[in-house]
Amino acid sequence: MSENPTIALIGPGAIGTTIAAALHEVGRTPTICGRTAHPQLELRQDSGKIIVPGPVLTNPAEIAQPFDLVFVAVKTTQVEDTAPWLAALCNEKTVVCALQNGVEQKSQLAPYVNGATVLPSVVWFPAQREPDASVWLREKPRLTLPETPQAERVVTALKDTRCAVDLSADFLTIAWRKLLQNAVAGLMVLSNRRAGMFQREDITALALAYLQECLTVARAEGAALKDEVPQEIVERFHRAPSDLGTSILADRQADRPLEWDIRNGVVQRYGRARGIPTPISDVIVPLLAAGSEGPG
Numbered sequence: 001m002s003e004n005p006t007i008a009l010i011g012p013g014a015i016g017t018t019i020a021a022a023l024h025e026v027g028r029t030p031t032i033c034g035r036t037a038h039p040q041l042e043l044r045q046d047s048g049k050i051i052v053p054g055p056v057l058t059n060p061a062e063i064a065q066p067f068d069l070v071f072v073a074v075k076t077t078q079v080e081d082t083a084p085w086l087a088a089l090c091n092e093k094t095v096v097c098a099l100q101n102g103v104e105q106k107s108q109l110a111p112y113v114n115g116a117t118v119l120p121s122v123v124w125f126p127a128q129r130e131p132d133a134s135v136w137l138r139e140k141p142r143l144t145l146p147e148t149p150q151a152e153r154v155v156t157a158l159k160d161t162r163c164a165v166d167l168s169a170d171f172l173t174i175a176w177r178k179l180l181q182n183a184v185a186g187l188m189v190l191s192n193r194r195a196g197m198f199q200r201e202d203i204t205a206l207a208l209a210y211l212q213e214c215l216t217v218a219r220a221e222g223a224a225l226k227d228e229v230p231q232e233i234v235e236r237f238h239r240a241p242s243d244l245g246t247s248i249l250a251d252r253q254a255d256r257p258l259e260w261d262i263r264n265g266v267v268q269r270y271g272r273a274r275g276i277p278t279p280i281s282d283v284i285v286p287l288l289a290a291g292s293e294g295p296g
């Protein structure tokens with residue numbers, strides 16, 4: 001690998017644009033690989049706008065050689081469609097950093113990356129894609145990655161940028177904590193409401209009961225999560241801006257496929273595999289799946 005690693009990014013949406021902008025600001029502009037052509041990317045936050053020069057490439061045949069570091073920021077429902085990009089961008093020396101929700105990024109991406117190392121991450125910041133494809137960054141960007149030698153490549157790439165990177169020796173626990181947060185945010189899809197809905201007493205009670213179910217499954221998978229976690233997550237929603245959404249709600253409102261399986265179905269799947277009852281998942285998951293895929 002050269003001193004200046006080559007960096008590509010697949011999926012210049014809400015999260016992808018944020019990371020591309022963070023890299024561009026420090027002179028490490030990535031090669032941007034997308035589905036829709038755009039001349040440039042635009043990130044908006046309280047302190048102003050960042051324009052990332054494009055173009056957004058849309059043809060994997062334009063990639064001449066593998067890259068050192070590839071960020072993947074497509075929805076998990078879109079991974080299979082990115083196979084031609086991954087085939088062109090990756091070889092066994094590449095590090096692929098998944099900027100995606102869930103606890104299954106490694107197994108989802110591994111079949112497509114030509115033997116590259118896949119690093120999962122936890123994405124902690126909310127970013128919202130606007131109708132003109134610009135992105136509204138709503139908090140300071142921060143990622144957590146597992147503490148492995150390959151993660152250093154991501155740390156180096158994002159060093160001195162606006163995006164902080166933490167490494168964790170117990171990434172599994174962190175990833176499950178974020179999963180619990182995402183799973184309960186799925187309730188917003190079923191009510192078609194933003195975070196303000198958690199201020200209702202009945203929703204608070206439902207959220208706590210669902211989080212308790214998720215916590216039992218997470219612990220069975222090895223996550224060292226404390227008893228207080230459900231309460232902490234609900235309190236965080238109580239404090240959130242009332243209009244704060246979640247990417248799965250944005251997808252529902254735009255009638256796009258939902259990441260229901262990696263955010264909610266996973267709790268039901270893992271629970272069933274371990275013989276743990278998941279009565280709340282058994283109601284929520286079919287509704288989310290039907291909302292995503294129909295028929296009807």
Ligand SMILES: NC(=O)c1ccc[n+]([C@@H]2O[C@H](COP(=O)([O-])OP(=O)(O)OC[C@H]3O[C@@H](n4cnc5c(N)ncnc54)[C@H](OP(=O)(O)O)[C@@H]3O)[C@@H](O)[C@H]2O)c1
Binds near residue numbers: 010016033075125
């Ligand atoms: N948004 C958030 O606040 C947030 C927070 C934490 C985690 N996450 C997670 O981060 C991941 C990305 O979410 P997001 O909200 O950034 O999604 P998004 O805004 O929908 O962005 C996805 C991007 O991928 C592109 N894409 C789709 N198919 C492609 C293909 N075959 N090849 C290349 N590019 C393709 C899309 O292109 P088009 O322009 O054609 O749509 C879009 O630019 C998800 O797993 C999500 O759960 C999101």
